[in-house]
Amino acid sequence: MFRISSVCLCLFASLAIADESSSKPARLTVAQKNGWAVYDAELKKKEDAVNKACGSAVKSSYEKASYPAFDPMKDRTQSACQSAVGTLVEVCGTADGKAAVKESVTKTVCRLSTDGTKVSLDGGVLTIHIDPVKRSISGKNPENYSYSWKSALEEVL
Template sequence: MFRIPSVCLCLFASLAIAGESSKPARLTVAQKNGWAAYDAELKKKEDAVNKACGSSVKSSYDRSTYPAFDPLKDRTQSACQMAVGTLVEVCGTADGKAAVKESVTQTVCRLSTEGTKVSLDGSVLTIHIDPGNTSISGKRPEGAYSWKSAYEELL
């Protein structure tokens, strides 16, 4: 008779714990300010890309990939800005401009643990930034890539 109530109690306790872990962590003021600064700087790069490419690309960070974001320690902001800003160089040629304008509506920077690279899914250009492996990879296993060469190979 004591087993059923204790089983129920354990079930309710585990559900309560599961419910707590599924809630997003509360951001500190420093984190909120950090994200605001990141977004403001990324918007400047976005504006430059749209001006150079004649496009309407929107840029953002995939915040869900930053589980323990600390704006004082994070080092991916400059890589993201550089990667997005490099689209201006791609649009320096007629073919590059046409490719960006036709193929890309959104850029998303995400924290990665599987290498630094770029991928295109539909019209979303995802920039994978791995602080532990900053060499940009592309389709070929050999060779050194820049953001521009990785884009040109992909687009």
């Protein structure tokens, strides 16, 4: 009886330690830090263009935690993120689009995805899901394979 409870206690303790250590972010290399700095600077340019065109105060960022093995030399999702955020300028080309962005979007977040490339809007946060494998943009109609960033954004706004 003593052995079973000791084994259980050790198992729970090791699980707790493993869980605690897995929640710590990995140390970034200089290349990764520089890569993120470039990504952030380029995204800021898109953010500024959106705010100028839409009369908004949208903030944009990457959900860096969704990039578990970020390699700035191999990753190519930044262009999709910048393209999607930049497309908000086109959406604001109409009065209805401009009003929708101003009223509905306070923040854009680009997230690495494994369940398709798409956009979602929740509580003012426009999330841009970028799947490097499933690159076609999807929307509410699964049979429609001709979504663009503009049509996907207009569909959620």
